[in-house]
Structure formats: C-alpha cells, structure tokens
Amino acid sequence: MSEKIPATVITGFLGAGKTSLIRHLIENSDGRKLALIINEFGDLGVDGDLLKGCGNENCTEEDIVELANGCICCTVADDFLPTIQKILSRKDRPDHIIVETSGLALPKPLVRAFGWPEVRTQVTVDGVVTVIDGPAYRDGLFAANPDAVQAQREADEMLDHDSPLEELFDDQINCADMIIFNKADLLEESEISTAAAELKGRLRPQVKMLQTSHGKLDARILLGLGAAAEDDLDTRPSVHDDADDHEHDDFESFVLEVGEITSPDVLISKLEAAIAAEGILRVKGFLSVKDKDMRLVLQGVGNRLQHYFDRDWATDEERISKLVIIGEHDMDQAAITKLILG
Structure with missing residues (x-):
C-alpha cells in the first residue's frame, strides 16, 4: 500500500497572517508538490488569486481549490470531503496537502473528518498549525480587526455555531501541534516574552x-510534524466537544449488495x-x-x-x-437496508 499523504491544517483568525505563511510555504516548498484547500474569505483573509499568481511550478492554479460555501467545519460532508477525494483521485497526486480554514472554523471537527473511511487510509493529518496575530494577542483582541471577523460571521449563512472569539481561540490553540506567533516584528522583546509565557501556560x-x-518559516519546520492528529483527538480538548459528539463523531461504512436492478429511478427514489x-x-x-450492456456508476454526497x-x-x-453506504457511527444499518431493498 502506498504511503499516506500528509496534510497540514492551518487555522487562525482573519488577518492573523495565514496568507503570508502559505505563500511563503509555496515559494519555499523544497520541491514538494502541494495541493491547497482554501476556506478563508474577506479582504483581509486568504486571497486565492494572490496564491494562484505565485508562479511556483510545485503549486499550480489547478492545485488550489477554494471552498467559499461556508465555514469548513460546518460543511464537511458537502464540501471538504468530496474535495479531498477529488485530489486523491488525480494521477499526479500531491506530496502534501495544505488545508487553510476559515478563522471561524472549529479545527477539531475538521481533523475528525480525516477519519472518513475513504480518506484515512490515504491521508494523515501531519499537524495542526495555529497562526496568532501577535499585536492583537497583546491587546487582548485575538483578531486585529474584530469588526471584520464579525462581518465574516454574518456573511456566512452556513455557520452553525456562534461562539465567542475567546472560545474559538481556545479551540484553535488546544487543537494545535504548532503555534505560529506572527507579526513579531511589531512587538517589543518584553511583549513577546510575556505573551509566550502566557500562551505556554x-x-x-x-x-x-x-x-x-510576515509568515516566514522554513518548510522543513512547518511540514513533517508527524502528529497523526486524527488518531490523537482525545488529547485535544474543545469547549464544543459535547455539542459536536453527535454531529461530527467517527464515521463507519458497510457494503450493501442490491442485486441486478430493473430501474435506476426506482433505486434512486429508495435511496433518497x-x-x-x-x-x-x-x-x-x-x-x-x-x-x-453498460455498468452504472452511482454516487452521492448528502441528498x-x-x-x-x-x-x-x-x-x-x-x-x-454493490453500494458502499457511509454514515455516522450509530447509523441503523438494518433500517437502511430495509428502506433500500424493501
């Protein structure tokens, strides 16, 4: 079996410096072929056109996918997982996948999504990297422009959690394998030392x-953490753990033999x-x-x-x-079978 492709999840509030970090990573990837999944939006966030224009042969325009249909942790089944599977189906598979989340995303449900049966055998979460705006942290704001973050929240119709910024920040640092304290050039050494001591606690x-x-960090440091975060979720506490236990729990699958069918439309109706x-x-x-005489392919995400x-x-x-049915760990296989075959 081929080696798993490592994936790095980069999180942090709007304006923290994720764009700069990712672009510097692209330009200094040490020959790695990268694929990017970008979920940030807004004038201060990740600009897909900026990244696509970097002109690096190891990360072409075709290697960058933008997900603009809402907070990535709230649209896992509809957007993120099909995108990962599309990347994995390519003949020229990447050496490393970078997933940049919306600043409003809860990182733990996204990491849990790598437990999807068709993904976990091919991809491992190399590490979760949280980017912090240094001056904003010093000022107790978490984000340099809280109004922009609130506008981002209001613009996202798919967002299904309305967490205070401090709770989101706690989730981001609690899930992290590496913290990038960015914009250090705008702080005094004493301010950096104070912030570092507070954060380490x-x-x-x-x-x-x-x-x-400016997000300048050697790719040899940022990539290759080997955290296998998808297998280490219990050590990453979240204030949203209780609320997310049902919605984002582990996935399971089973194979259903349906036999020769006479009408695809009838089967589709039963599946729906x-x-x-x-x-x-x-x-x-x-x-x-x-x-x-021809084989029928059937596939679907959600409805x-x-x-x-x-x-x-x-x-x-x-x-x-045969159909592969994928759902949450407590799905009723007997009921599903009866509905489809009955």
Missing part, C-alpha cells in the same frame, strides 16, 4: 511555539428516502441494470445523487451490484 506540553514576521430518514452521508457503487453509465461490462466480468 495554556498549551498542551508537546506543542511547539515559534515567532515569525433512506438518506432523509437515516442521515446517510455518502453513497457510491457500481450497478448492473437489466437489459443494459445529491448522480448516476451514469461509464463502460461496457467485460465478457469475463461478474456483473455485481
């Missing part, structure tokens, strides 16, 4: 903290009913349709299902009809 013992200016009733997150598979014929069945190939 709030961090898990093993968390590394570095100070930077099962998805609505049992909260299925993903379905995919190949189907044999009666009196058809969006699509199907198409992709090729002829080979003469020596067994015409199988």
